[in-house]
Amino acid sequence: MRGPEADLDLLTGAAIRAGQIALQYWGKAPRNWEKDAGAGPVTEADLAVNEELQAILTAARPDYGWLSEESEADSSRLDARHCFIIDPIDGTRAFIAEQQGFSHSLAVADGDRIVAAVVHLPVLGLTYAAHADGVATLNGQPISPRDADIADARVLTYRAATEGSAWRGGVQPPFRREFRPSLAWRLCLAAEGRFDAALSLRAAWEWDIAAGSLIAERAGAVVTDRLGHRMRFNNPKAMVDGLIVAGRNLHAQIRAALAE
Structure with missing residues (x-):
């Protein structure tokens, strides 16, 4: 069965796995280099996480498009109703510097709208999640914003x-x-x-x-x-x-x- 809630379950499991892989490299001076055209740094951990996420997610949803910071552009995603939108490691500079505030960002788009999403910070043990028919949560508990002046x-x-x-x-x-x-x-x-x-x-x-x-x-x-x-x-x-x-x-x- 598919839908935003099922996609969220899929993303959550994949995000936890991404964190497990990232922690195998974090704090261990992973190889890193600068991308072309001043696009910032990338590490061997980014690529390892990306490879695992693509394997898990596209096997489960072979008809979904794929858009990831660490994958070659694939215009076929524009023809798919659904598309994974992935940042294997968001905050790569922080990851290289052995800081805790990097995350794995995973989403599913249905048309031009996001319908399922997970942001997972493995070092801090934080998992934010939402789907289009439910509330947003942090580690399973509902969250809400403030509204200051x-x-x-x-x-x-x-x-x-x-x-x-x-x-x-x-x-x-x-x-x-x-x-x-x-x-x-x-x-x-x-x-x-x-x-x-x-x-x-x-x-x-x-x-x-x-x-x-x-x-x-x-x-x-x-x-x-x-x-x-x-x-x-x-x-x-x-x-x-x-x-x-x-x-x-x-x-x-x-x-x-x-x-x-």
Whole structure:
């Protein structure tokens, strides 16, 4: 039997297996190198996790498309109704530095919408999950966001997003900037209310945000691109135009404060 709930069960098992493989390399100086065109680092662990995930998931759902940061582009995914959207290790720099905040980000798209999602942090023992017909959970317990005013908000974003040119009047609102290495985890932290928002004003790869976007949405956050539009996935370029994830009031305040 298939559907979002069954797909979530499949993703959860695969994410746990991904964590087991990653921990065989973490803290042991895995081989790593820079990708072409300044696309960032990759390690032998990224590739090992990707290989295992692709084997598990495509064997279970051979008719689903495949989009992964560590796989060659395959345009046939655009013809499939469903598509896996995978980041084998989100936060590779943190992984190389032996930091704990890397994650495995796994999602299923049905058309252009995410319907099942898992973000798993194996070192920290955290598993965030959601499907389109249920609530978002952390280790099996429901989660929900907070809804602060922008002046009091703790916002997960990168440093450049606080530059004045990004904001109306050339001045960033007085929120407190925070950072975590995994973008997928940032969305989940906003979803569970540990932080008030996750924000990116630059284009984001789908594999970084697909899973976290559904988890945040099912938790009760407002989830849009930087212009306030609904995110659409399994695009030909596999990118989304930034993101704003926050409670309804804070999301509206961030949108109103941004320069277009």
